[in-house]
Amino acid sequence: MKNRVHFWLKLDRARLFGKILLNINLNRYVIQLLTPASILARINGRNMVEKQDIEEVHGLFFDAKTSAKHLQTTQDKFIK
Numbered sequence: 240m241k242n243r244v245h246f247w248l249k250l251d252r253a254r255l256f257g258k259i260l261l262n263i264n265l266n267r268y269v270i271q272l273l274t275p276a277s278i279l280a281r282i283n284g285r286n287m288v289e290k291q292d293i294e295e296v297h298g299l300f301f302d303a304k305t306s307a308k309h310l311q312t313t314q315d316k317f318i319k
Contacts, residue, residue, distance in 0.1 A: 257269075259293075268300075277292075279292045
Protein backbone atom coordinates (compact mmCIF):
# COMPACT_ATOMS: atom_id res chain seq x y z
CA MET A 240 0.00 0.00 0.00
CA LYS A 241 1.26 3.47 -0.90
CA ASN A 242 2.05 6.04 1.75
CA ARG A 243 -0.47 8.84 1.60
CA VAL A 244 -0.02 12.41 2.68
CA HIS A 245 -3.01 13.86 4.52
CA PHE A 246 -3.42 17.56 5.12
CA TRP A 247 -6.15 20.09 5.64
CA LEU A 248 -6.95 22.80 3.14
CA LYS A 249 -9.29 25.67 3.99
CA LEU A 250 -11.77 26.86 1.37
CA ASP A 251 -9.91 30.14 0.68
CA ARG A 252 -6.69 28.18 0.02
CA ALA A 253 -8.56 25.89 -2.36
CA ARG A 254 -9.90 28.99 -4.10
CA LEU A 255 -6.31 30.28 -4.50
CA PHE A 256 -5.43 27.03 -6.26
CA GLY A 257 -8.54 27.55 -8.40
CA LYS A 258 -7.43 31.08 -9.26
CA ILE A 259 -4.01 29.78 -10.34
CA LEU A 260 -5.80 27.11 -12.37
CA LEU A 261 -7.95 29.68 -14.18
CA ASN A 262 -4.96 31.89 -14.94
CA ILE A 263 -2.88 29.16 -16.55
CA ASN A 264 -5.60 26.60 -17.31
CA LEU A 265 -3.53 23.57 -16.33
CA ASN A 266 -5.05 21.07 -13.91
CA ARG A 267 -1.89 19.01 -13.61
CA TYR A 268 0.23 22.03 -12.62
CA VAL A 269 -2.11 23.03 -9.81
CA ILE A 270 -2.44 19.47 -8.57
CA GLN A 271 1.34 19.12 -8.59
CA LEU A 272 1.61 22.21 -6.38
CA LEU A 273 -0.42 20.49 -3.64
CA THR A 274 2.38 18.15 -2.58
CA PRO A 275 5.17 20.72 -2.18
CA ALA A 276 2.72 23.12 -0.49
CA SER A 277 1.75 20.45 2.02
CA ILE A 278 5.41 19.54 2.61
CA LEU A 279 6.24 23.19 3.19
CA ALA A 280 3.38 23.44 5.69
CA ARG A 281 4.64 20.37 7.56
CA ILE A 282 8.22 21.70 7.60
CA ASN A 283 6.81 24.79 9.27
CA GLY A 284 5.02 22.63 11.85
CA ARG A 285 1.51 22.91 10.42
CA ASN A 286 -1.03 20.39 9.13
CA MET A 287 -2.92 23.18 7.35
CA VAL A 288 -1.69 24.55 4.01
CA GLU A 289 -1.59 28.34 4.27
CA LYS A 290 -1.75 30.99 1.57
CA GLN A 291 1.98 31.71 1.87
CA ASP A 292 2.77 28.02 1.23
CA ILE A 293 0.82 28.07 -2.03
CA GLU A 294 2.35 31.37 -3.13
CA GLU A 295 5.87 30.19 -2.32
CA VAL A 296 5.64 26.95 -4.30
CA HIS A 297 3.85 28.73 -7.15
CA GLY A 298 6.85 31.08 -7.33
CA LEU A 299 9.29 28.15 -7.41
CA PHE A 300 7.73 26.12 -10.21
CA PHE A 301 6.69 27.08 -13.73
CA ASP A 302 3.94 25.46 -15.76
CA ALA A 303 5.09 23.96 -19.06
CA LYS A 304 4.03 26.96 -21.19
CA THR A 305 5.81 29.49 -18.96
CA SER A 306 8.88 27.26 -18.74
CA ALA A 307 9.14 26.96 -22.55
CA LYS A 308 8.71 30.71 -22.94
CA HIS A 309 11.44 31.36 -20.35
CA LEU A 310 13.82 28.98 -22.14
CA GLN A 311 13.22 30.75 -25.45
CA THR A 312 13.95 34.18 -24.01
CA THR A 313 17.11 33.02 -22.20
CA GLN A 314 18.49 30.49 -24.69
CA ASP A 315 21.57 32.63 -25.41
CA LYS A 316 22.72 32.07 -21.80
CA PHE A 317 23.03 28.31 -22.22
CA ILE A 318 26.05 26.38 -23.50
CA LYS A 319 25.68 25.44 -27.16
